[in-house]
Amino acid sequence: xxxxxxxxxxxxxxxxxxxxxxxxxxxxxxxxxxxxxxxxxxxxxxxxxxxxxxxxxxxxxxxxxxxxxxxxxxxxxxxxxxxxxxxxxxxxxxxxxxxxxxxxxxxxxxxx
Amino acid sequence: xxxxxxxxxxxxxxxxxxxxxxxxxxxxxxxxxxxxxxxxxxxxxxxxxxxxxxxxxxxxxxxxxxxxxxxxxxxxxxxxxxxxxxxxxxxxxxxxxxxxxxxxxxxxxxxxxxxxxxxxx
Numbered sequence: 602x603x604x605x606x607x608x609x610x611x612x613x614x615x616x617x618x619x620x621x622x623x624x625x626x627x628x629x630x631x632x633x634x635x636x637x638x639x640x641x642x643x644x645x646x647x648x649x650x651x652x653x654x655x656x657x658x659x660x661x662x663x664x665x666x667x668x669x670x671x672x673x674x675x676x677x678x679x680x681x682x683x684x685x686x687x688x689x690x691x692x693x694x695x696x697x698x699x700x701x702x703x704x705x706x707x708x709x710x711x712x713x
Numbered sequence: 714x715x716x717x718x719x720x721x722x723x724x725x726x727x728x729x730x731x732x733x734x735x736x737x738x739x740x741x742x743x744x745x746x747x748x749x750x751x752x753x754x755x756x757x758x759x760x761x762x763x764x765x766x767x768x769x770x771x772x773x774x775x776x777x778x779x780x781x782x783x784x785x786x787x788x789x790x791x792x793x794x795x796x797x798x799x800x801x802x803x804x805x806x807x808x809x810x811x812x813x814x815x816x817x818x819x820x821x822x823x824x825x826x827x828x829x830x831x832x833x834x
Contacts, residue, residue: 603757637813637820639758646808646824647750647758653816690758694818701774702748702818707757 604629604695605705612711613681621708623674623691629703631672634694638667638676641688641707650689651676678710686712715739717809717825724831730797733828735809742790743767746812748821749783749794751805759805763812764792799832806830 606624613619623636630636638651649658651667654674666677674693678685691705720734735747749761762773764783771783782795792809807828810821 634818635816635820637816639821646827647810647821648824649813649820649822652813652820652822656815658822692758692760692820698775702760702763704750704758704760 603706604698604703605691605693607689607691607705607708609706610709610711612713613678614713615681615683617681618677618679619681619710620678621676621689621691621710623676623705625672625674625693625695627672628697629672629693629695630669630674632696634696636667636669636674637692638665639690639692641690643687647690681712683712686710715811715823717811717823719807719809719825719828722829722831724833725799726834727800727832729799729832730795731799731830732793732795733807733809733830735792735794735825737790737792737811740811742785743787745814747783747785747792748810748812749781750808750810750821752808752827753802753805756805761794761807766792796830799830801832804830804832 635653639647640650641647654669655667690707695703716738718736743766746763748763764771766785784793809825811823813819813822
């Protein structure tokens with residue numbers, strides 16, 4: 602059971618907007634720690650998609666955006682494309698576990 | 714460009730140890746922490762710990778303490794992860810990842826390609 606909770610899967614048609622939630626608690630997201638998002642295409646290593654809650658690294662399309670409020674965070678993808686089909690993970694820090702960085706369980710995005 | 718290149722796949726018997734390497738290039742190795750993350754087949758990402766390549770300081774996730782050791786050789790810009798007393802549940806892809814300079818705490822901005830470790834008789 603992951604410290605950060607994500608839906609196992611979400612789906613959307615090309616061109617649509619989807620959101621992926623990441624729910625934590627007062628010891629992680631709610632404590633003010635940043636949330637980062639990673640995209641993992643099939644058979645590849647994860648790639649940083651959003652850092653510091655809502656910042657995109659160079660080269661990441663602006664179709665991807667992040668937000669954070671209270672004990673939760675969200676990743677939004679607009680103008681869905683077939684190549685967006687991947688697993689998405691949120692990541693933060695939990696101060697109940699010494700020095701521990703924590704991941705969500707991951708969400709499989711299915712492009713219909 | 715920043716690259717992290719890991720060693721190849723390994724097959725080990727239960728009870729053995731495995732050592733995975735992660736060679737960094739394209740940046741100053743001692744300026745960024747290296748983290749280790751593993752992923753069992755079909756499962757999510759699991760953080761194992763981090764190492765400061767300059768000082769050698771480490772911090773391990775609670776569930777791996779006593780069984781994992783991170784080391785480095787700064788002369789060849791390489792980090793190592795050694796996991797001992799292997800069991801079948803340790804079968805996974807092991808990733809090294811560079812800690813970003815942004816965020817509080819920072820995330821991981823570059824990842825190695827992963828090294829598959831299979832524990833089997």
